[in-house]
Amino acid sequence: MTDFLLELRSEEIPARMQAGARADLEKLFRKELAAAGVQAGAITVWSTPRRLALIARDLPQATQPVQEETKGPALGAPAQAMDGFLRKVGLTQAQLEVRDLKGKQTYFAVIEKPGRAVADVLAEAIPAIVRAFPWPKSMRWGTASISTESPRWVRPLSGIVAIFGEDLVACEAGGVQSGYATLGHRFHHAGEITIGGAHDYADKLRACQVIVDHEERQAIVRDGARAAAEAAGLTLVEDEGLVVENAGLTEWPVPLLGRFDEAFLEVPPEVIQLTARVNQKYFVCEADGKLANAFVCTANIEASDGGEAIVAGNRKVLAARLSDARFFWDTDRKTTLADQAKKLERITFHEKLGTVADKVERVAKLAEWLATEGIVPNCDPALARQAAELCKADLVTEMVGEFPELQGLMGGYYARAEGLPDAVADAIRDHYKPVGQGDEVPTAPVTVAVSLADKLDTIFGFFAWDVLPSGSRDPFALRRAALAIISMLTAGQIRLPIEAAVRHGAWGFIYDRTFQDTAFADDLVRRHFDREQYEDENFADWFERSEDGLWAVARTDTKQLSVTLIDFFADRLKVQQREAGVRHDLIDAVFALGGEDDLVRLLARVHALQAFIGTEDGKNLLAGYKRAANILKKEDWHGVQGEISQTGEEDPLAMVDDPDLAHVIAAKMAERQALSYTPEPAEQSLMDALATAAPEAEQAVGAEDFAGAMAALASLRAPIDAFFDDVTVNDADPAKRQARLGLLDQFRAAVHNVADFSRIEG
Numbered sequence: 001m002t003d004f005l006l007e008l009r010s011e012e013i014p015a016r017m018q019a020g021a022r023a024d025l026e027k028l029f030r031k032e033l034a035a036a037g038v039q040a041g042a043i044t045v046w047s048t049p050r051r052l053a054l055i056a057r058d059l060p061q062a063t064q065p066v067q068e069e070t071k072g073p074a075l076g077a078p079a080q081a082m083d084g085f086l087r088k089v090g091l092t093q094a095q096l097e098v099r100d101l102k103g104k105q106t107y108f109a110v111i112e113k114p115g116r117a118v119a120d121v122l123a124e125a126i127p128a129i130v131r132a133f134p135w136p137k138s139m140r141w142g143t144a145s146i147s148t149e150s151p152r153w154v155r156p157l158s159g160i161v162a163i164f165g166e167d168l169v170a171c172e173a174g175g176v177q178s179g180y181a182t183l184g185h186r187f188h189h190a191g192e193i194t195i196g197g198a199h200d201y202a203d204k205l206r207a208c209q210v211i212v213d214h215e216e217r218q219a220i221v222r223d224g225a226r227a228a229a230e231a232a233g234l235t236l237v238e239d240e241g242l243v244v245e246n247a248g249l250t251e252w253p254v255p256l257l258g259r260f261d262e263a264f265l266e267v268p269p270e271v272i273q274l275t276a277r278v279n280q281k282y283f284v285c286e287a288d289g290k291l292a293n294a295f296v297c298t299a300n301i302e303a304s305d306g307g308e309a310i311v312a313g314n315r316k317v318l319a320a321r322l323s324d325a326r327f328f329w330d331t332d333r334k335t336t337l338a339d340q341a342k343k344l345e346r347i348t349f350h351e352k353l354g355t356v357a358d359k360v361e362r363v364a365k366l367a368e369w370l371a372t373e374g375i376v377p378n379c380d381p382a383l384a385r386q387a388a389e390l391c392k393a394d395l396v397t398e399m400v401g402e403f404p405e406l407q408g409l410m411g412g413y414y415a416r417a418e419g420l421p422d423a424v425a426d427a428i429r430d431h432y433k434p435v436g437q438g439d440e441v442p443t444a445p446v447t448v449a450v451s452l453a454d455k456l457d458t459i460f461g462f463f464a465w466d467v468l469p470s471g472s473r474d475p476f477a478l479r480r481a482a483l484a485i486i487s488m489l490t491a492g493q494i495r496l497p498i499e500a501a502v503r504h505g506a507w508g509f510i511y512d513r514t515f516q517d518t519a520f521a522d523d524l525v526r527r528h529f530d531r532e533q534y535e536d537e538n539f540a541d542w543f544e545r546s547e548d549g550l551w552a553v554a555r556t557d558t559k560q561l562s563v564t565l566i567d568f569f570a571d572r573l574k575v576q577q578r579e580a581g582v583r584h585d586l587i588d589a590v591f592a593l594g595g596e597d598d599l600v601r602l603l604a605r606v607h608a609l610q611a612f613i614g615t616e617d618g619k620n621l622l623a624g625y626k627r628a629a630n631i632l633k634k635e636d637w638h639g640v641q642g643e644i645s646q647t648g649e650e651d652p653l654a655m656v657d658d659p660d661l662a663h664v665i666a667a668k669m670a671e672r673q674a675l676s677y678t679p680e681p682a683e684q685s686l687m688d689a690l691a692t693a694a695p696e697a698e699q700a701v702g703a704e705d706f707a708g709a710m711a712a713l714a715s716l717r718a719p720i721d722a723f724f725d726d727v728t729v730n731d732a733d734p735a736k737r738q739a740r741l742g743l744l745d746q747f748r749a750a751v752h753n754v755a756d757f758s759r760i761e762g
Contacts, residue, residue: 011155015248032125072107184208224255364388367453379445387427464509498597592756608706682726694750
């Protein structure tokens with residue numbers, strides 16, 4: 001078995017592309033070998049800014065010989081079929097074998113293919129890998145670049161090392177011939193290095209100031225930066241992304257600590273850290289928990305002066321960047337957030353949803369409503385409105401224009417600099433949160449009100465205009481907004497009635513759409529007025545001229561939007577709760593009852609249901625429910641009224657809803673339910689249990705005592721089991737059959753008061 005080394009050398013490979021390139025190189029290499037019937041053993045892939053390297057261990061010297069069999073025509077087939085088959089396989093008829101295939105004599109071509117030298121396989125694989133390499137961005141170079149068919153690489157390909165054992169794999173790719181020679185460090189080593197094979201590759205490069213193992217370079221950056229900070233009595237602000245990036249920018253990393261002017265610390269620490277990180281790839285340091293005037297840069301050489309000149313140069317560059325940041329900070333504070341917010345009228349939020357200023361006004365109204373109605377407890381409505389009115393103002397500041405990542409955060413700083421209340425400043429700072437899984441979930445009342453209002457407004461607006469997520473496409477991050485809302489509601493146990501929120505916050509979108517979308521307005525009118533009204537010319541003329549008419553329709557049409565949004569939140573709730581171990585079918589079982597738009601209450605019921613279904617009582621009751629439901633379905637049972645079609649007896653009180661006749665109707669129904677026979681013991685036991693458990697469960701659900709509701713259902717487990725064991729439901733006596741089917745219907749209804757058990761798997 002033999003080891004193979006491949007190095008593809010080029011000009012600088014961007015650090016952000018190196019991890020993907022390593023994975024792609026291994027994938028393509030394995031694919032090429034597998035196509036030739038070669039199984040690779042352990043494969044190691046390394047990267048530096050100037051090279052991708054792969055070492056494959058324990059490759060065979062040659063592939064195994066193979067025998068290929070191809071089925072041909074049957075004996076006696078037309079000559080044309082035989083001629084075509086012979087051309088396909090490249091044999092004569094005398095070289096074919098005749099075999100019995102399902103009772104029919106059939107020709108087979110058997111071709112022996114000898115093994116190939118793996119070196120030849122590799123020589124073909126390397127150019128194929130270069131041609132197929134999926135760089136996110138690539139370029140053509142040289143005279144050949146005139147043609148679109150010319151080779152492409154991330155930067156001009158300048159060298160290929162391909163050694164199988166100690167033998168050169170001769171090949172050409174991208175106009176570059178393979179060889180034994182590579183290059184060492186750009187500054188520390190001049191001239192070529194001759195590589196003997198996979199066994200000495202890393203050591204020879206190390207001797208020439210190149211650490212080819214990216215993970216080793218990452219460890220040097222990580223540990224060296226930490227040590228440099230500690231040597232100065234500071235604490236490094238850990239940043240694994242910077243570790244990977246600096247390792248991808250250097251072949252011989254040397255972390256160095258430098259200092260910047262302490263006066264720059266007047267600028268918010270996040271600005272300094274972002275400036276250092278994004279523009280310069282520097283780490284920052286802390287002293288006693290606060291940002292220090294120190295940075296750690298990563299040099300690519302071992303400097304003779306210990307790095308003093310390198311640090312001095314980097315200090316000058318960082319100072320220029322920080323001077324810009326301080327200018328933005330000072331300039332922005334000269335304008336109040338209220339004045340900045342006026343500029344939002346010039347920014348379009350979305351062509352259908354108006355400007356950012358329009359959105360801010362909607363968010364302010366919704367946040368104030370959430371506070372006024374007590375939906376967000378302990379929230380001052382005035383502060384909620386004030387925070388919402390200013391929450392997007394920092395979008396037009398110089399600082400956020402330079403660093404969009406700081407939106408919200410800078411607004412919080414500017415609010416404090418103005419002397420605005422802390423609750424307002426915190427809400428402006430944190431109203432975008434949570435921005436993803438694992439992010440901090442706001443709990444401060446004013447922040448929660450503004451954050452909820454912002455996200456609800458976005459969802460309401462796009463849904464009102466039918467701009468919905470589809471498949472993997474969600475350009476306006478509506479799914480993420482829904483997950484954020486769910487996180488805040490569950491974390492704070494906030495009882496948000498979605499339907500009421502839609503009525504308050506979404507009707508305006510529907511109203512606006514009726515003026516901009518004729519087909520939509522026409523559909524609304526058709527749905528909200530009967531045909532006679534719709535076709536009346538006077539009515540149509542009034543409606544087209546009447547804003548009041550459109551206003552009324554828009555407000556009532558929020559009901560349909562509420563149903564759509566509740567389904568949307570249900571899907572997102574399943575995603576969010578999956579990681580918490582909550583079963584999606586149990587969420588469906590509760591949502592299926594309808595009328596539930598309080599996600600906190602719904603989750604409480606789901607959790608109680610999951611705990612119950614996990615018990616023996618729960619499992620057996622579920623089995624009993626499904627058995628009862630199957631019987632009722634098989635018998636096409638629709639209750640006592642459904643029996644009219646079988647008996648021919650019509651109920652004169654059917655469809656009567658006069659309150660004065662309520663006692664008459666109740667008496668009539670009691671008469672219908674009275675048994676004409678003596679029930680069997682198990683039958684009576686189930687009747688008694690239902691008489692107790694059904695109202696208990698219903699009362700417990702009303703009191704949101706869902707554990708109590710499950711306990712009431714649990715009391716039905718033994719009676720329903722005994723009923724099925726001892727009682728014949730489909731008795732020959734029609735009265736008994738009807739009564740027992742009615743009893744099972746009562747059992748099903750009692751269970752449905754808690755959850756739709758038909759949606760539960762198992």
